[in-house]
Amino acid sequence: MGLVGCGASGESASASGDGSRRRPAEKALEPAYSQRHRIDVPRTSLECPAGNCILLHFPAREDYQSSSMDDLLEGRPETDADDGEVVTEEGTQWYVDVPSQLAQFNCCAYAAGDAVGLGPADWLCGEVNPLTDGTNPMQVVLESFYEKVADFAPPFNSGAIEAFETSRLIRDDDVVCLVGSRGPDYPHAMRVRDRRDRHWVVGKFGEDPILWTPLETVGGAYEGQFDRVWVFRLREPQSKK
Numbered sequence: 247m248g249l250v251g252c253g254a255s256g257e258s259a260s261a262s263g264d265g266s267r268r269r270p271a272e273k274a275l276e277p278a279y280s281q282r283h284r285i286d287v288p289r290t291s292l293e294c295p296a297g298n299c300i301l302l303h304f305p306a307r308e309d310y311q312s313s314s315m316d317d318l319l320e321g322r323p324e325t326d327a328d329d330g331e332v333v334t335e336e337g338t339q340w341y342v343d344v345p346s347q348l349a350q351f352n353c354c355a356y357a358a359g360d361a362v363g364l365g366p367a368d369w370l371c372g373e374v375n376p377l378t379d380g381t382n383p384m385q386v387v388l389e390s391f392y393e394k395v396a397d398f399a400p401p402f403n404s405g406a407i408e409a410f411e412t413s414r415l416i417r418d419d420d421v422v423c424l425v426g427s428r429g430p431d432y433p434h435a436m437r438v439r440d441r442r443d444r445h446w447v448v449g450k451f452g453e454d455p456i457l458w459t460p461l462e463t464v465g466g467a468y469e470g471q472f473d474r475v476w477v478f479r480l481r482e483p484q485s486k487k
Contacts, residue, residue, distance in 0.1 A: 287302050304369055
């Protein structure tokens, strides 16, 4: 397997011109066997300031069927409130040509991957995983390139929802993580994208499409899997002297 995102010379290729940064130096690793998928998964490692970030590269699945996500987009059926929509991210490196590509990248790659030039062929685990040699790749990316700017309670009551949606501490493109107590781990990650002057989030759901919804919708889908909501912002690159 060739190095993803590297040119023929072996040097990191520039990321696409939509706000992404250059991909760090990358090397191929031995594949790791996935019990769930019953395949050897190709892997690479990025050299990041906080350590090596191991990426998984799942092959396209011929049997893949995209979900309509209607269950999450119905919101509160008894109201006519805006409940969000599926987004394709056309014009960015996250746009997919065929639906099966949606199964090759996950929420963490989409939410934080611009910092290291990731795209639809990269899976960034958000927890300690045997496939990543017992490391948490999302934590490596956050420690290397982001700073935490806000901490919120889970969006399970009107006060917590209002605090997030109206906060002056956060802005578009900040990375929002649902944080579990182990390690920490990140069962889900998203980006802030405002909608009608409220902070909403846009995020990918596992192997399914990318949704633009209120944080309340996401919290309900992951209830019981997280304790806090942390918000991170990409640090400005330091100029070389």
